[in-house]
Amino acid sequence: MATRLDPYDLYDIRSQLSDEERMVQDTVARFTDERVLPVIGEYFDKGEFPHELIAEMAELGLLGSYFPEQYGCAGMNAVSYGLICQELERGDSGMRSFVSVQTSLCMYPIFAYGSEEQRQRWLPVMARGAVIGCFGLTEPHGGSDPANMKTRARREGGDWIIDGAKMWITNGGLAHVAIVWAQTDDGIQGFLVERGTQGFETRDIHRKMSLRASVTSALFFDGVRVPDANRLPGVKGLKGPLGCLTQARYGITWGPIGAAIACFHEAVEYTRERILFDRPVAANQAVQLKLADMARRITTAQLLSLHLGRMKDAGTLHPTQVSLAKWNNVRMALDIAREARELLGAAGITTEHSPIRHALNLESVITYEGTETVHQLVVGREITGINAF
Structure with a gap:
């Protein structure tokens, strides 16, 4: 057997x-x-x-x-x-x-x-967790167009003077140091801006309905002076922050698999235990079809991320492959979280169960570090050779 x-x-x-x-x-x-x-x-x-x-x-x-x-x-x-x-x-x-x-x-x-x-x-x-960092790229008006950056850094002797603002910054209020990307006369460059530097302020964003167990902040720079020793010397241009985003997006292809498994597990257990019309909810064909489809999509995402990881370790990974996996896997997890919430019925709307919490969180995950549409267009550009942004 x-x-x-x-x-x-x-x-x-x-x-x-x-x-x-x-x-x-x-x-x-x-x-x-x-x-x-x-x-x-x-x-x-x-x-x-x-x-x-x-x-x-x-x-x-x-x-x-x-x-x-x-x-x-x-x-x-x-x-x-x-x-x-x-x-x-x-x-x-x-x-x-x-x-x-x-x-x-x-x-x-x-x-x-x-x-x-x-x-x-x-x-x-x-x-060691003794110093927490945040990543200052996104701006209030910029979103998916990081090249349209308004934050500027100008050289003044041996220092740089930074003016501007960043928005939707995870860990901003916790951070001891911010990696800040700014326009200079020599292209976009990165700077290490330490908390307590005069003119540097963070304000946490409240009234969120997503990523509530996470610190999200705005960063403000008003004549912030940093020494040239705090400039990242190894890169100029957008390839610097975009290279960081590729690293982070790779991890995001894996993360939502965990969220999806958590929601799937609750849906399976709940429908097995809940008795309606003298039998478990899981005994209904409609429910099994939904659970089977969840398993199919989770399995596809697992295989995608594992192969992506093997390519990354081999040094053969391409950013478009990361975009494809981020698009597929976050969409998969968001859809499963919503369907699991539905299978839990009224119980699914409380945070005593995980699907509604994961669904709300994934509304942010599908948006940050490249919206679903941006990643679709990245794949489209790779296929056609035409930039449709």
Whole structure:
């Protein structure tokens, strides 16, 4: 008799992982089960981020996980980083967003574009969670058009003077340092702006209905003076911030798989246990069709991200491939969260269950770091050779 498949891993993706990758997944899964899930609904309700979990995530090596050990990081591969994102977002998108921003949007530009002195100064303390970063690219008017950047930095002797504003910045109110992208006479450049610098202010954004267990802020720069030593010397132009976004988007292809699995699991368990008309809700063909379709879409996303991770580790990944996976996997998760909410009936509208929380969070995930339409057009451009932006 054939062995019954794991309903949450129908293609046995786990068998394709190395022992180290399985250990990483199990460790983060245990952290999510024991430390995140018991409290995250309450934090979401309150609109607060669970600050006390930062030190624990750092201790597990989740911050800057794929950077070399010489900088105090864990030196994991890309697939392990993806699994970290998946298991954290199974808890909440806000948890994955925190790690994604710290790792791929803040530590990565320092590692890839910074001087060795900057790497030695910042990466070890950021890996320990002693210094939190944020990524200042998006502007109030800009959105999907980062080239239309109004924030400017002008040279004045050995310093730079920055003026402008950034909007929708994850971790902004928590951050000790901001990676700020600004127009200069020599193209777009990145600067490390430390909290407490005169003229630099952050204001948290409230009344959110999405990513409530995450800090989202606006950044303001009024004549902010930073030394040239705080400029990232290794890159000029949009390829700098876009390179960071590719790193972060890769993790986002994995994260929503976790959110989808969480919603799918609740839908399966609830429909098995709920009795209507003298039989479990799961005994209805219409319900099984929906659950089967959820499993199909989760399996497709798992295979997509695993192959993407293997290509990233092999150095053959192309940004368009990341766009395709981000588009597919976030749409998959959002659709499953909505359908799971429906299967839970009235119970599905409360944060005592996860689908409505995940659905609300994924409304942000499908928008940030490239909207669904932007990624569709990236794929379209690759296919046709014509830029339709």
